[in-house]
Amino acid sequence: MRNQNFVMVVIGQIISLFGNAILRFALPLYLLSETGSAALFGIVSACAFIPMIVLAPVGGIFADRVNKRxxxxxLDFSTAALVLCILLLLGKMDIVALIFTALFLLYGxxxxxxxxxQASIPALLSREHIMQGNAVINLVSSFSGLIGPVIGGTLFGFxxxxPILYVSLLCFLLSAVMEIFIRIPFEKKEGQGNIFLIGLKxxxxxxxYMKDxxxxxxxFSLAVAAINMILSALMIIGMPVIVTQLLDFDSETANRLYGYAEGIMAAGSLCGGMGAGVLAGKMKAEKGYLLLFYDALTLIPIGLALMLSxxxxxxxxxLMVSCFVMMSLATLFSIQIMSYLQMIVSSDLIGKVISCAMCIGMCATPVGQAIYGGLFEILKGKVFGVFFIVTVLIVLLAFAMKKPFAGLAECIDKL
Structure with missing residues (x-):
């Protein structure tokens, strides 16, 4: 699977995603530590997620019509400029407004x-290597997510x-400069009318295409949306609230432990990504729903620990062991779905179709974040029930996906 340009994409991802990981870890935690409000944390996190949803299909359109490099x-240069603005404005404007605006732009x-x-993977790799390529990209993301929060939590705690802003600024600048030298096959498409009409078309x-x-x-996009609203949003909001507010740690220790927790989750994702690479030829599409079923069971120990005090x-x-296993299974699940969808989508539509699928999958996450932020604020020390309810919902969803996975397996067999 050796490909020089793909390797350069991977290296660029390592640098950029490390900067992104420490930034997306530190900014919400800074808001939570400054305000102490889980509800405000949930609302800001939810609203900041919206531009990612809106701009994902826009990014897909550009990925099909503009050189992906x-x-x-x-965008890496733009992120560097954003971090510089945060540094200049920190302490000079309202903290809630600053963090909200920064997260809003960062997620966008x-x-x-x-x-x-995602669209560059099929352009750089042959069909039989697509799942391995996705596994590598996921491994990079997981590795950055493993190191980023651990370093970010330590820097933030002390x-x-x-310092986190300075490190992330350097990462984005280095990544942007290195990516200039990547060569990705690209055939310019001719469009009639203005850019907005082309985009709408x-x-x-x-x-x-997705409907008919x-x-x-x-x-699968709708199923992923349900998973994100029910499970992903729970962990996004629940993890920092549990570690920094519900468990009996002092503030400095809690911040460091939350960084380690994010690192453990990233390590689980790293393990899942390696598993996807190793098992690429052995994973059966029709059994994919079982990964989600097993994932749901990892919530039970967390609920029991909180319930029994x-x-x-x-x-x-x-919490750490459960999250490690959860992320390993979730990563296997997501890589499997993404790889199979890339296989069945027409190559000239892959950028915008995959981005629209990602958009649908992400659209429910902010709803879940806002709901869980309010629930954790109201329930305080009685949040264990939420984990048991979510377990049941995810188990039901897993078995509801059995038929779509069987249909996906048939579709792949026909390729």
């Missing part, structure tokens, strides 16, 4: 960035937010 370069840039990366074409020609893509350090250990 140029998209990565411009990320939403436009990821379709270019020195505050500014492309979006309409993508959704018609490949309805499985729509089914076991010592904080033991609860933290249970």
């Amino acid at each position: 140029n998209i990565m370069v411009v 840039i990320q939403g436009a960035y990821q379709p270019a990366v 020195f505050g937010i500014r 492309d979006l309409k074409e993508s959704f018609i 020609e490949q309805p499985l893509i729509m089914q 076991v010592p904080s350090i033991i609860s933290y250990g249970i």
Whole structure:
């Protein structure tokens, strides 16, 4: 699978995603530590997620019509400029407004960035190596997510937010410069009319394709949306609230432990990504729903630990083990779905169709974040029931996906 340009994409991802990981870890944690409000944390996190949803299909349209390398370069330079602005404005404007605006722009840039990366994989690798390529990209993301929060949590615990901003600024600048030298095959498409009409036409074409020609893509997109709203949003909001507010740790220790927790989750994702690479030829599409079923079971120990009020350090250990297993299975699940969808989508539509699928999958996440932020604020020490309810919902969803996975397996067999 050796490909020089793909290797350069991977290296660029390592640098850029490390900067992104420490930034997306530190900014919400800074807001939570400054305000102490889980509800405000949930609302800001939810609203900041919206531009990622909106700009994902836009990024997909550009990924099909503009050189993917140029998209990565411009957006990394844009993120560097954003971090510089945060540094200049920190302490000079309202903290809630600053963090909200920064996260809003950061997630928007990320939403436009990821379709270019995903669309570049089929352009650089042969069909039989697509799943391995996705596994490598996921491994890079997981590795950055493993190191980023651990370093970010340590820096934040001892020195505050500014060192994290300096490190992330350097990462985005280095990534942008390196990506200038990547060469990705690109054939310019001619479009008639202005860019907005072209964009609307492309979006309409993508959704018609998903609805009529490949309805499985729509089914899986809706299923992923449900997973994100029910499970992903729970962990996004629940993890920092549990570690920094519900467990009995002092503020400095809690911030560091939350960084380690994010690192453990990234390590689980790293393990899942390696598993996907090793098992690429052995994973059966029709059995994919079982990964989601097993994933749901990892919530039970967390709920029990919170319900029984076991010592904080033991609860933290249970949370870490459960999250590690959860992320390993979730990563296997997501890589499997993304790889199979890339296989069945027409090559000339892959950027915008995959980005529309990602958009649908992400659209429910902010709803879940806002709901869980309010629930954790109201329930305080009685949040264990939420984990048991979510377990049941995810188990039901897993078995509801058995038929779509069987249909996906049949579709792949026909390729």
